[in-house]
Amino acid sequence: MIVGIDLGTTNSLVGVVDSGFPILLADAAGKRLLPSVVHWPPAERGAVLTGEPARRMLAVDPAHTIASVKRFMGRRPAELDPATSGQHPLATGPDGSLAIGLGSDFHSPEAISAEILKQLKRTAEAALETTVDRAVITVPAYFNDAQRQATKRAGELAGLTVERILAEPTAAALAYGLDKLSESSKVAVYDLGGGTFDISILELNKGVFQVIATSGDTRLGGDDLDHAIVSWMESRLAPARPAEAAPRLREAARDAKEALSAREEVEILLPFLDNRSNHRLTLTRTEFESLAAPLVKRTRAHCLRALADAGITDPAGELDAVVLVGGSTRIPLVRRFVAELFGKEPDISQHPDEAVALGATIQAGMLSGALRDLVLLDVTPLSLGIETFGGLMNVIIPRNTTIPAKAGELFTNAVANQPSMLIRVLQGERELARDNWDLGQFTLAFEPGPKGSARIGVQFEIDANGILRILARDTHTNTDRVLEISSAAVNVEDEAVERMISESVDHAFEDMNERIWTEAKLKSDELLPAVDAAFGLIGDQLDPAEKGAIETAAAEVRAALSADPHDAPRLKRANQTLDEATETLAAMLVEQAYARALAEKKTLPT
Ligand code: ADP
Ligand code: MG
Numbered sequence: 390m391i392v393g394i395d396l397g398t399t400n401s402l403v404g405v406v407d408s409g410f411p412i413l414l415a416d417a418a419g420k421r422l423l424p425s426v427v428h429w430p431p432a433e434r435g436a437v438l439t440g441e442p443a444r445r446m447l448a449v450d451p452a453h454t455i456a457s458v459k460r461f462m463g464r465r466p467a468e469l470d471p472a473t474s475g476q477h478p479l480a481t482g483p484d485g486s487l488a489i490g491l492g493s494d495f496h497s498p499e500a501i502s503a504e505i506l507k508q509l510k511r512t513a514e515a516a517l518e519t520t521v522d523r524a525v526i527t528v529p530a531y532f533n534d535a536q537r538q539a540t541k542r543a544g545e546l547a548g549l550t551v552e553r554i555l556a557e558p559t560a561a562a563l564a565y566g567l568d569k570l571s572e573s574s575k576v577a578v579y580d581l582g583g584g585t586f587d588i589s590i591l592e593l594n595k596g597v598f599q600v601i602a603t604s605g606d607t608r609l610g611g612d613d614l615d616h617a618i619v620s621w622m623e624s625r626l627a628p629a630r631p632a633e634a635a636p637r638l639r640e641a642a643r644d645a646k647e648a649l650s651a652r653e654e655v656e657i658l659l660p661f662l663d664n665r666s667n668h669r670l671t672l673t674r675t676e677f678e679s680l681a682a683p684l685v686k687r688t689r690a691h692c693l694r695a696l697a698d699a700g701i702t703d704p705a706g707e708l709d710a711v712v713l714v715g716g717s718t719r720i721p722l723v724r725r726f727v728a729e730l731f732g733k734e735p736d737i738s739q740h741p742d743e744a745v746a747l748g749a750t751i752q753a754g755m756l757s758g759a760l761r762d763l764v765l766l767d768v769t770p771l772s773l774g775i776e777t778f779g780g781l782m783n784v785i786i787p788r789n790t791t792i793p794a795k796a797g798e799l800f801t802n803a804v805a806n807q808p809s810m811l812i813r814v815l816q817g818e819r820e821l822a823r824d825n826w827d828l829g830q831f832t833l834a835f836e837p838g839p840k841g842s843a844r845i846g847v848q849f850e851i852d853a854n855g856i857l858r859i860l861a862r863d864t865h866t867n868t869d870r871v872l873e874i875s876s877a878a879v880n881v882e883d884e885a886v887e888r889m890i891s892e893s894v895d896h897a898f899e900d901m902n903e904r905i906w907t908e909a910k911l912k913s914d915e916l917l918p919a920v921d922a923a924f925g926l927i928g929d930q931l932d933p934a935e936k937g938a939i940e941t942a943a944a945e946v947r948a949a950l951s952a953d954p955h956d957a958p959r960l961k962r963a964n965q966t967l968d969e970a971t972e973t974l975a976a977m978l979v980e981q982a983y984a985r986a987l988a989e990k991k992t993l994p995t
Contacts, residue, residue, distance in 0.1 A: 391523040391552055391757040392513050393749030395560070396502060396540065398459040399583025399611070400716070401425050402746035403509040405517060406754030413746055414516040416440070422742065423512070427504045428454040429491045439508040448636035451476060453491045457584055458505075460607070461487060461498035462543070463536030499543040506547035524549040525753040527745050530556040530589050530603045552756050558589035559598045560748025561714045564739050568596055574709040575601075575701065579727050579735070581688065582715035582742075584610040588692045590699035590708075602698035604691040609684065611646070611717040617680040618642035618672070622657065625670055649674050650719045678722045685726050692730055705732030716742035769794070770886045773849055773857065773878055776813040776822035778803035779907040785849045788818065797848035799864075803911075806837040810845055812861050814874065816881075818893035820900035821907075826889075828857070828877050833870045835863040851878055906957035912964050913946050920967070923974050927981065935973060942967035 393411070395402045400422040404413040413421045420441070428443035430453045438446060446454040455477060461469070466481045478490035488495035506524075513521045526549075528540050537554045544551040558578035562568065567576050570593055580587040587605035591598045619635075619642045641657050648655045649672065659668040701707045711731045717723060718741040727735050739747065754760030769792065774784040777800070786796050802810065809832045817825030835843050844864040851857050857878035861870045893900070920943055928936065946967050949960040 390517070390519065390521065390759070391525060391753035392509075392521050393560075393746060393751070393753040394506065394509055394524050394526045395557070395746035395749055396459065396505065396526055396528075396543075397425055397582060397745070398457050398585055399425055400742060401505050401509060402743060403513050404746050404750030404753075405513060405521075406750060406757070406759040407517075409760065411747055411750040411754060411760070413743055413750065414513050416512045417515065423505065423508060424456075425459065425505055426454065426456045427458065427501050429494070429496065429501065429504070431492055431494060437504050439505050455489065455491060455501060458489070458498050458501045460584075461489060462502060463533070463539035464498070499539050499546055502540070502543035503546035506543055506549060510547055510549060522549055523552050523753075523757075525553045525555055525749045525756065526551055527555045527557045527560045527749045529585070529587055529605075530558050530600045531587070531605070553752065555749055555752050556589075556598075556600055557714070557745045558587070558591055558600060558603070560746075560752065561712055561744040562591055562598050563748035563751045564744040565710070565712045565736055567591075567710055567712070568593065568598070570709050575699070575707060576710040576712060577692075577695075577704070577708050577731060578712050578714055579688075579692070579718065580605075580714035580745075581717040581723060582610050583717070584608070584612050586610055586688050586691065586715075588688065588695045590695050590701065592699075602695040604695040604698070606687065606691060609687055610715070611643075613684050614646050614681050614717065614720075615639050615642045617684065618646055618677070621672070621676075621680055622659070622670060626659070626668060645672055646677065647716075647719075649677050650721060674721075681720065681722055685720075685723055688726075689730060704730075708733060711735045712739075712744070713737055713741045714744050769851065769878065770881045771816050771889055772818055773828075773851075774815050775847060775859075776811075776815055779911050780822045781904055781907055782815055782817070782820055782822050782825055785847065786851065792851050795848065795850045797846055797860075800843075800845045800847060801841045802835075802838070802843040802845075803840065805840045807843070808837050809834040810843070810861070812847060812859065812870075812872070814857075814859055814872065816878065817889050819889075819896065820904040824892075824896075824900075828874050829859075829872055831859075831861070831870055831872050833861045833863060833868070835868070836866065902955065902957045906955045906960060909957055909960040909964055910950065913950055913960065916964060916967055916971075917943060917946060920971060920974075923971070923978055927974070927977055930977065931974065935970070939967070939970045939974065942970040 390405060393404045402413055402421055402423065404411055415421045416423070423440045424444045426439065426443040426447060428438040428446040428450065430450070443454060447456060464487060465485055466479055466487050469479070480488040480490060480495050482488055486497065488497055489501065510521055524544055526540055526544055528537055540554060541551045557580065561578050561580070562576055572593065574593045576591050578589045578591065585605065585607050586609040587603065589600050590602040592601045619638050622638060622642065638659070641659060645655045645657050654671060654673045657670040657672060659670070696704055708731060711727060711733050713724065713727065713735045724735060724737065751760060769786055769788055769790045772784045772788040773786040774782050777783045783798070785798055786794055800810070811830060811832050813822065813830040814828040815822055815825040816828050819825050833845060835845065846862045846864055848860045849857065857874040859872040862868065920939060942963065946960070946963040949956060949963045952959065
């Protein structure tokens with residue numbers, strides 16, 4: 390089992406594919422979003438906290454608590470701008486690597502991120518009741534090699550083998566099901582999270598997304614909107630309040646902002662500002678939008694740049710989809726802005742703050758095999774069947790059948806005293822066995838008997854993993870033979886499928902003629918010896934005119950048989966004439982056989 394993880398700047402999530410469905414896992418409190426905050430006190434003062442409890446410690450014990458550690462991943466001290474380091478001291482290790490001071494202890498960004506990953510691992514293990522040690526983890530598209538390596542190390546420190554590092558926009562596109570778009574489709578992924586903005590343009594090539602352009606601002610996100618609301622509140626609240634109220638003001642601002650995505654107006658209660666009075670403020674959506682507009686507009690230049698880098702001049706015409714990612718894209722103003730900028734309504738079918746984790750989960754499911762059937766194998770690309778007597782293709786599961794599938798047919802022996810039957814498994818759309826592809830073969834032995842006496846059931850079953858099982862059973866003796874064919878039944882190159890289908894169309898007429906011919910020839914091969922045998926037995930009892938008619942008809946069948954090229958309709962007609970001409974002969978045969986049987990019958994004692 391492999392889990393998918395969105396290790397976000399603000400929030401992190403974990404998911405897994407369960408019985409074919411990607412699901413995100415909730416912690417004991419029912420929460421899927423884990424705030425990416427770590428509280429790491431000195432060992433003697435208690436355990437490391439993550440998530441909501443750690444976030445509360447941001448206000449109480451900021452020295453030992455850190456948010457947005459993702460900004461430090463894989464960075465060297467010299468690369469960091471002062472805004473990133475925040476209130477924590479930084480140190481440089483002997484190898485030039487970065488360490489972040491939490492109180493007097495220094496920890497690497499990987500070790501801190503590992504605490505978030507350990508928490509997600511615990512959530513997954515509790516939900517799934519099994520150990521989890523493999524993961525797909527997402528990173529921003531612009532992460533360089535050092536940043537990706539650091540993310541991988543964080544996973545390893547948390548006891549996870551990182552099976553793949555996946556770009557966030559690619560994950561989001563997977564979550565929105567965009568891998569089902571046609572070849573070389575282009576999509577834009579607009580990701581406005583808590584502290585970062587990313588715009589990516591992807592192109593789908595052979596079912597895989599490539600990031601063809603990316604731009605963004607690592608200092609722009611929902612936090613800025615919270616600050617804007619705090620400033621607005623401060624302008625309305627005089628005089629100055631105690632400094633320790635700041636984190637709570639921010640929290641009130643965030644709650645108000647999130648509520649305004651669904652409502653037109655919110656009441657903000659600030660009972661904690663002083664001991665004497667309660668403060669109550671009303672913020673309308675319109676007012677909020679005027680605060681937010683300048684910030685949202687800052688994403689515009691990045692979008693235009695990414696479009697230009699991707700060589701897109703007409704986004705409405707050239708983009709096949711625009712998808713929204715990141716909690717801040719729940720804001721109606723942001724949605725309107727995106728629709729207007731790209732000239733296209735964004736796809737809002739997924740929860741924007743869960744899309745990346747969902748995509749990571751789908752990727753994890755594809756890697757572990759849990760999703761193979763869902764993603765890759767939905768229908769049989771070509772018909773499956775067996776060769777029957779005369780070299781014809783007998784289809785058992787037609788092409789485009791949804792998988793899993795099961796179908797069967799009953800066959801018999803074409804020749805008397807045949808000791809076994811050869812089951813040749815074929816794939817393709819052609820009428821003649823030899824023009825289709827051979828997937829495998831086996832023989833089933835049965836008790837020799839007259840022609841048509843055997844009863845052989847052949848069943849084809851394709852399971853969800855694309856494994857084809859062929860079961861052949863002699864229904865008289867109940868002996869079974871089973872053949873398993875791994876994935877050849879469903880994993881066929883697109884080009885080969887196309888070739889097979891176009892060939893079958895090109896040859897449709899001759900193929901059909903060949904099938905009718907072969908079937909007619911089987912019938913002639915049965916009729917002619919039967920007529921000869923009957924003539925030998927009772928030919929002299931026949932009316933000469935009738936005998937002449939039979940001989941003419943039989944001669945026509947022989948002539949049709951040796952005609953070149955094959956004339957299937959002629960042979961079919963000849964068979965029919967012969968069949969009709971022998972009606973009296975056949976009736977006489979039956980009567981005589983009946984009379985013989987009666988004569989041989991022993992009388993029972995009375
Ligand atoms: P990240 O990718 O940075 O880890 P998320 O995608 O989880 O973060 O986005 C977090 C941001 O989304 C926060 O600023 C949060 O306040 C904001 N957010 C979440 N829900 C809403 C909402 N309903 N309306 C507006 N903003 C929201
Ligand atoms: Mg994110």
